[in-house]
Amino acid sequence: MVITAADRPWLAHYPPGMPADIDPGQYRSLVELLEHSFARHADRTACSFMGCDFSYAELDRHSRALAACLQGLGLRRGERIAVMLPNLPQYPVAVAAILRAGCVLVNVNPLYTPRELEQQLRDSGASAIVVLENFAATLQACLARTGVRHVLLCAVGDMLGPFKGALVDFMLRHVRQRVPPYQLPRALRFQDALARGRRLPLNQPELGPDDPALLQYTGGTTGVPKGALLLHRNLIANVLQSGAWNAPALRRLPPGEPVCYVCALPLHHIFAFTVCMLLCLHDGGRFVLIPDPRDLRSMIRTLARQRIHIFPGVDTLFRALLDHPDFGQVDWSQLLVSVGGGMTVQAEVARRWLERTGCPICEGYGLSEASPTVSCNPVVGGAFDGSIGLPLPGTQMMCIDEAGAEVAPGQPGEIAVRGPQVMAGYWQRPDETARVMLPGGWLRTGDIGIMDEGGGFRLVDRKKDLILVSGFKVYPSEVESVVAELPGVLDCAAVGLPDPRSGELVGLFVIRRDPRLDEHQIRDHCRTRLTGYKRPRRIEFRDALPRNPLGKVLRRALRDAELERSRTSQGQ
Secondary structure, three states, X not given: OOOOHHHOHHHHXXXXXXXXXXXXXXXXXXXXXXXXXXXXXXXXXXXXXXXXXXXXXXXXXXHHXXXXXHHHOOOOOOOEEEEEXXXXXHHHHXXXXXXXXXXXXXXXXXXXXXXXXHHHHHHXXXXXXXXXXXXXXXXHHHHHHXXXXXEEEEOHHHHOOHHHHHHHHHHHHHHOOOOXXXXXXXXXXXXXXXXXXXXXXXXXXXXXXXXXXXXXXXXOOOOOOEEEEEEHHHHHHHHHHHHHHHHHHHOOOOOXXXXXXXXXXXXXXXXXXXXXXXXXXXXXXXXXXXXXXXXXXXXXXXXOOOOOOEEEEOHHHHHHHHHOOOHHHOOOOOOOEEEEOOOOOOHHHHHHHHHHHOOOEEEEEEOHHHOOEEEEOOOOOOOOXXXXXXXXXXXEEEEEOOOOOEOOOOOOEEEEEEOOOOOOEEOOOHHHHHHHEEOOOEEEEEEEEEEOOOOOEEXXXXXXXOEEEOOEEEOHHHHHHHHXXXXXXXXXXXXXXXXXXXXXXXXXXEEEOOOOOOHHHHHHHHHHHOOHHHXXXXXXXXXXXXXXXXXXXXXXXXXXXXXXXXXXXXXX
């Protein structure tokens, strides 16, 4: 099938020099992409953390040793290895090592509860996990019920040198008490793994574009946790697409100056994984690791020592920084690109960000199933307008009706995407894959949008009842399932309610079976079963819930009623 300009009207609005397509075939695998950067930029700084710089050569050397260790443990090509780390230098080392060993990475949220972690480890069939000792107690609580055979245990100070590293770990363990007690007697320490790997050969398998690289867990459009299977070619494509999109801004870099990315978003999230880490490594740039963006004072102190060029963020992060009294301590004059994703960027936040930094937020759109980015506003010359921009090079988008037929420009429809970044399918879920994949390689996103005559896209609604808390997806069915475990609960419904700081919060409506059930019992139960951002912030007891003729709870009606009640009370 020949794709014409008429099929891609957005091409007429591309910045000058922007290619219509990219060639993901220029690298056979992510390993080849990474090794090319390791060799080409060996002497450059690849990442910075807590005042320490780590070169491309160091990432090369450490990841090669760790890959050899993984093979020495008996891990073979295609086996899944989970990584449960915050933004530490061990993270890119582990990722490169897993891929070099021919294994498949499984990204894990470090804040998971034992239930959530067990679910993901069992579903992925992970044979090993790389975990920070701060979260080792969580792993201990579920390890026996998983297929994990090997545990590699990291400490925050592992790569900070003998003196600084020991001091940092002492403070975290004994002063701040950030490492809960645990027992994992068979775990292998990260530094011991590197030492072991240096004595072993690395038998690097020949990987191709269609080999699996990453399982990125998501609820997709249904809320059922499942792994989006991303191949090497999917991630390579999105790196090259994003690189081409950023190129007009990066031409303004001083000659010879490497690009500097702020990596405040968690690397286990696909947005940061691709747009911060992989893209930066491909560009030969440096990414500044922010381990805890909630510690704004520490984050700002770190940024004040940097020349920042690219800042990927979410609305809540931009807002929190703007509201902080130390925001002005950072020199924002070198900022070339501010990318907003993960959740809708509010117009007021975009206006204030432009005023304070001189760099407009260019909002984009993506999803785990597309590695993730599919569209973005131009990075130069564009004003914030609340849209999600134009499809990236090599990407097609359209809005469709329930039957899968394309709707006319200006009419709302479900956004469908096709391109080299679209996943191979859901891991071991052919039924779920069939729900979202249309003939011709089109992916149904579950989001409702409108395409204008020029090929620009705007989101208007979410097809499902997904809740976005600070850019993180919360699926009502998961929250409801956990709350329903309480004997005193007869029925419940979770919905997203507006919140000025996190975008949305989880609101919970409960019908009691036992009148003695109270909020504290529900909150205590959720604290052990759900990650913080998934926990209900508002809990209300009801005698009944709105339902359709089939008896299904109408979450939308609950949400709309709460919004109307809020508007009425504000009007009074």
